Amino acid sequence: MSFLKSISGRYEKFSGTSENNRDEQLKTRYYKTNFNQMFQTVEDLLRADPSLKITSVSKERGEISAELKGKLPAFLTATVITTKPFETAVDLHISTEKFSLAGINRL
Numbered sequence: 001m002s003f004l005k006s007i008s009g010r011y012e013k014f015s016g017t018s019e020n021n022r023d024e025q026l027k028t029r030y031y032k033t034n035f036n037q038m039f040q041t042v043e044d045l046l047r048a049d050p051s052l053k054i055t056s057v058s059k060e061r062g063e064i065s066a067e068l069k070g071k072l073p074a075f076l077t078a079t080v081i082t083t084k085p086f087e088t089a090v091d092l093h094i095s096t097e098k099f100s101l102a103g104i105n106r107l
Contacts, residue, residue: 016093028089035062038088039080046078072096 019028031038039059046052046066056065062081068074074096081089 015095017091028091030083030087030089032086033088034086035080035082035088038090039064042078042080042090046076052076068094 015026017026017028021027033041039062043054043057043064046054046064051070052066052068054064054066056063058064062079064078064080066076066078068076074094077093079091079093081091083089
C-alpha cells in the first residue's frame with residue numbers, strides 16, 4: 001500500500017475488512033469452524049466488550065451490529081459467512097460521522 005494512500009485512508013469515515021484489501025491487516029479472516037460456532041463466538045466477544053452495545057443480531061443474514069461508545073462514537077457491523085464446509089469468514093466494517101485527528105483506524 002502506498003504511503004499517501006495509507007495516510008489518506010486513515011481519515012476516511014468508513015473502514016472495513018475485505019477479500020482484496022491492499023492492507024494485509026484489513027484482509028478477510030478465515031477460520032476452520034462452522035457458522036454457528038463462529039457466529040456465537042463473535043457475538044460473545046462483542047457482548048463482553050463494555051464499550052460496545054449490540055443493537056441488532058440477524059443470524060439468518062450472518063450480521064451483528066453494534067454501537068461503539070467512546071471518544072469517537074461509531075457503528076460496527078460484523079458479518080459471518082460460510083465459504084466452504086468448516087471454513088467460515090469474518091468481516092468487520094466500522095463507520096462514524098465524527099472526525100478524529102487520530103483517524104478511524106485508531107478506534
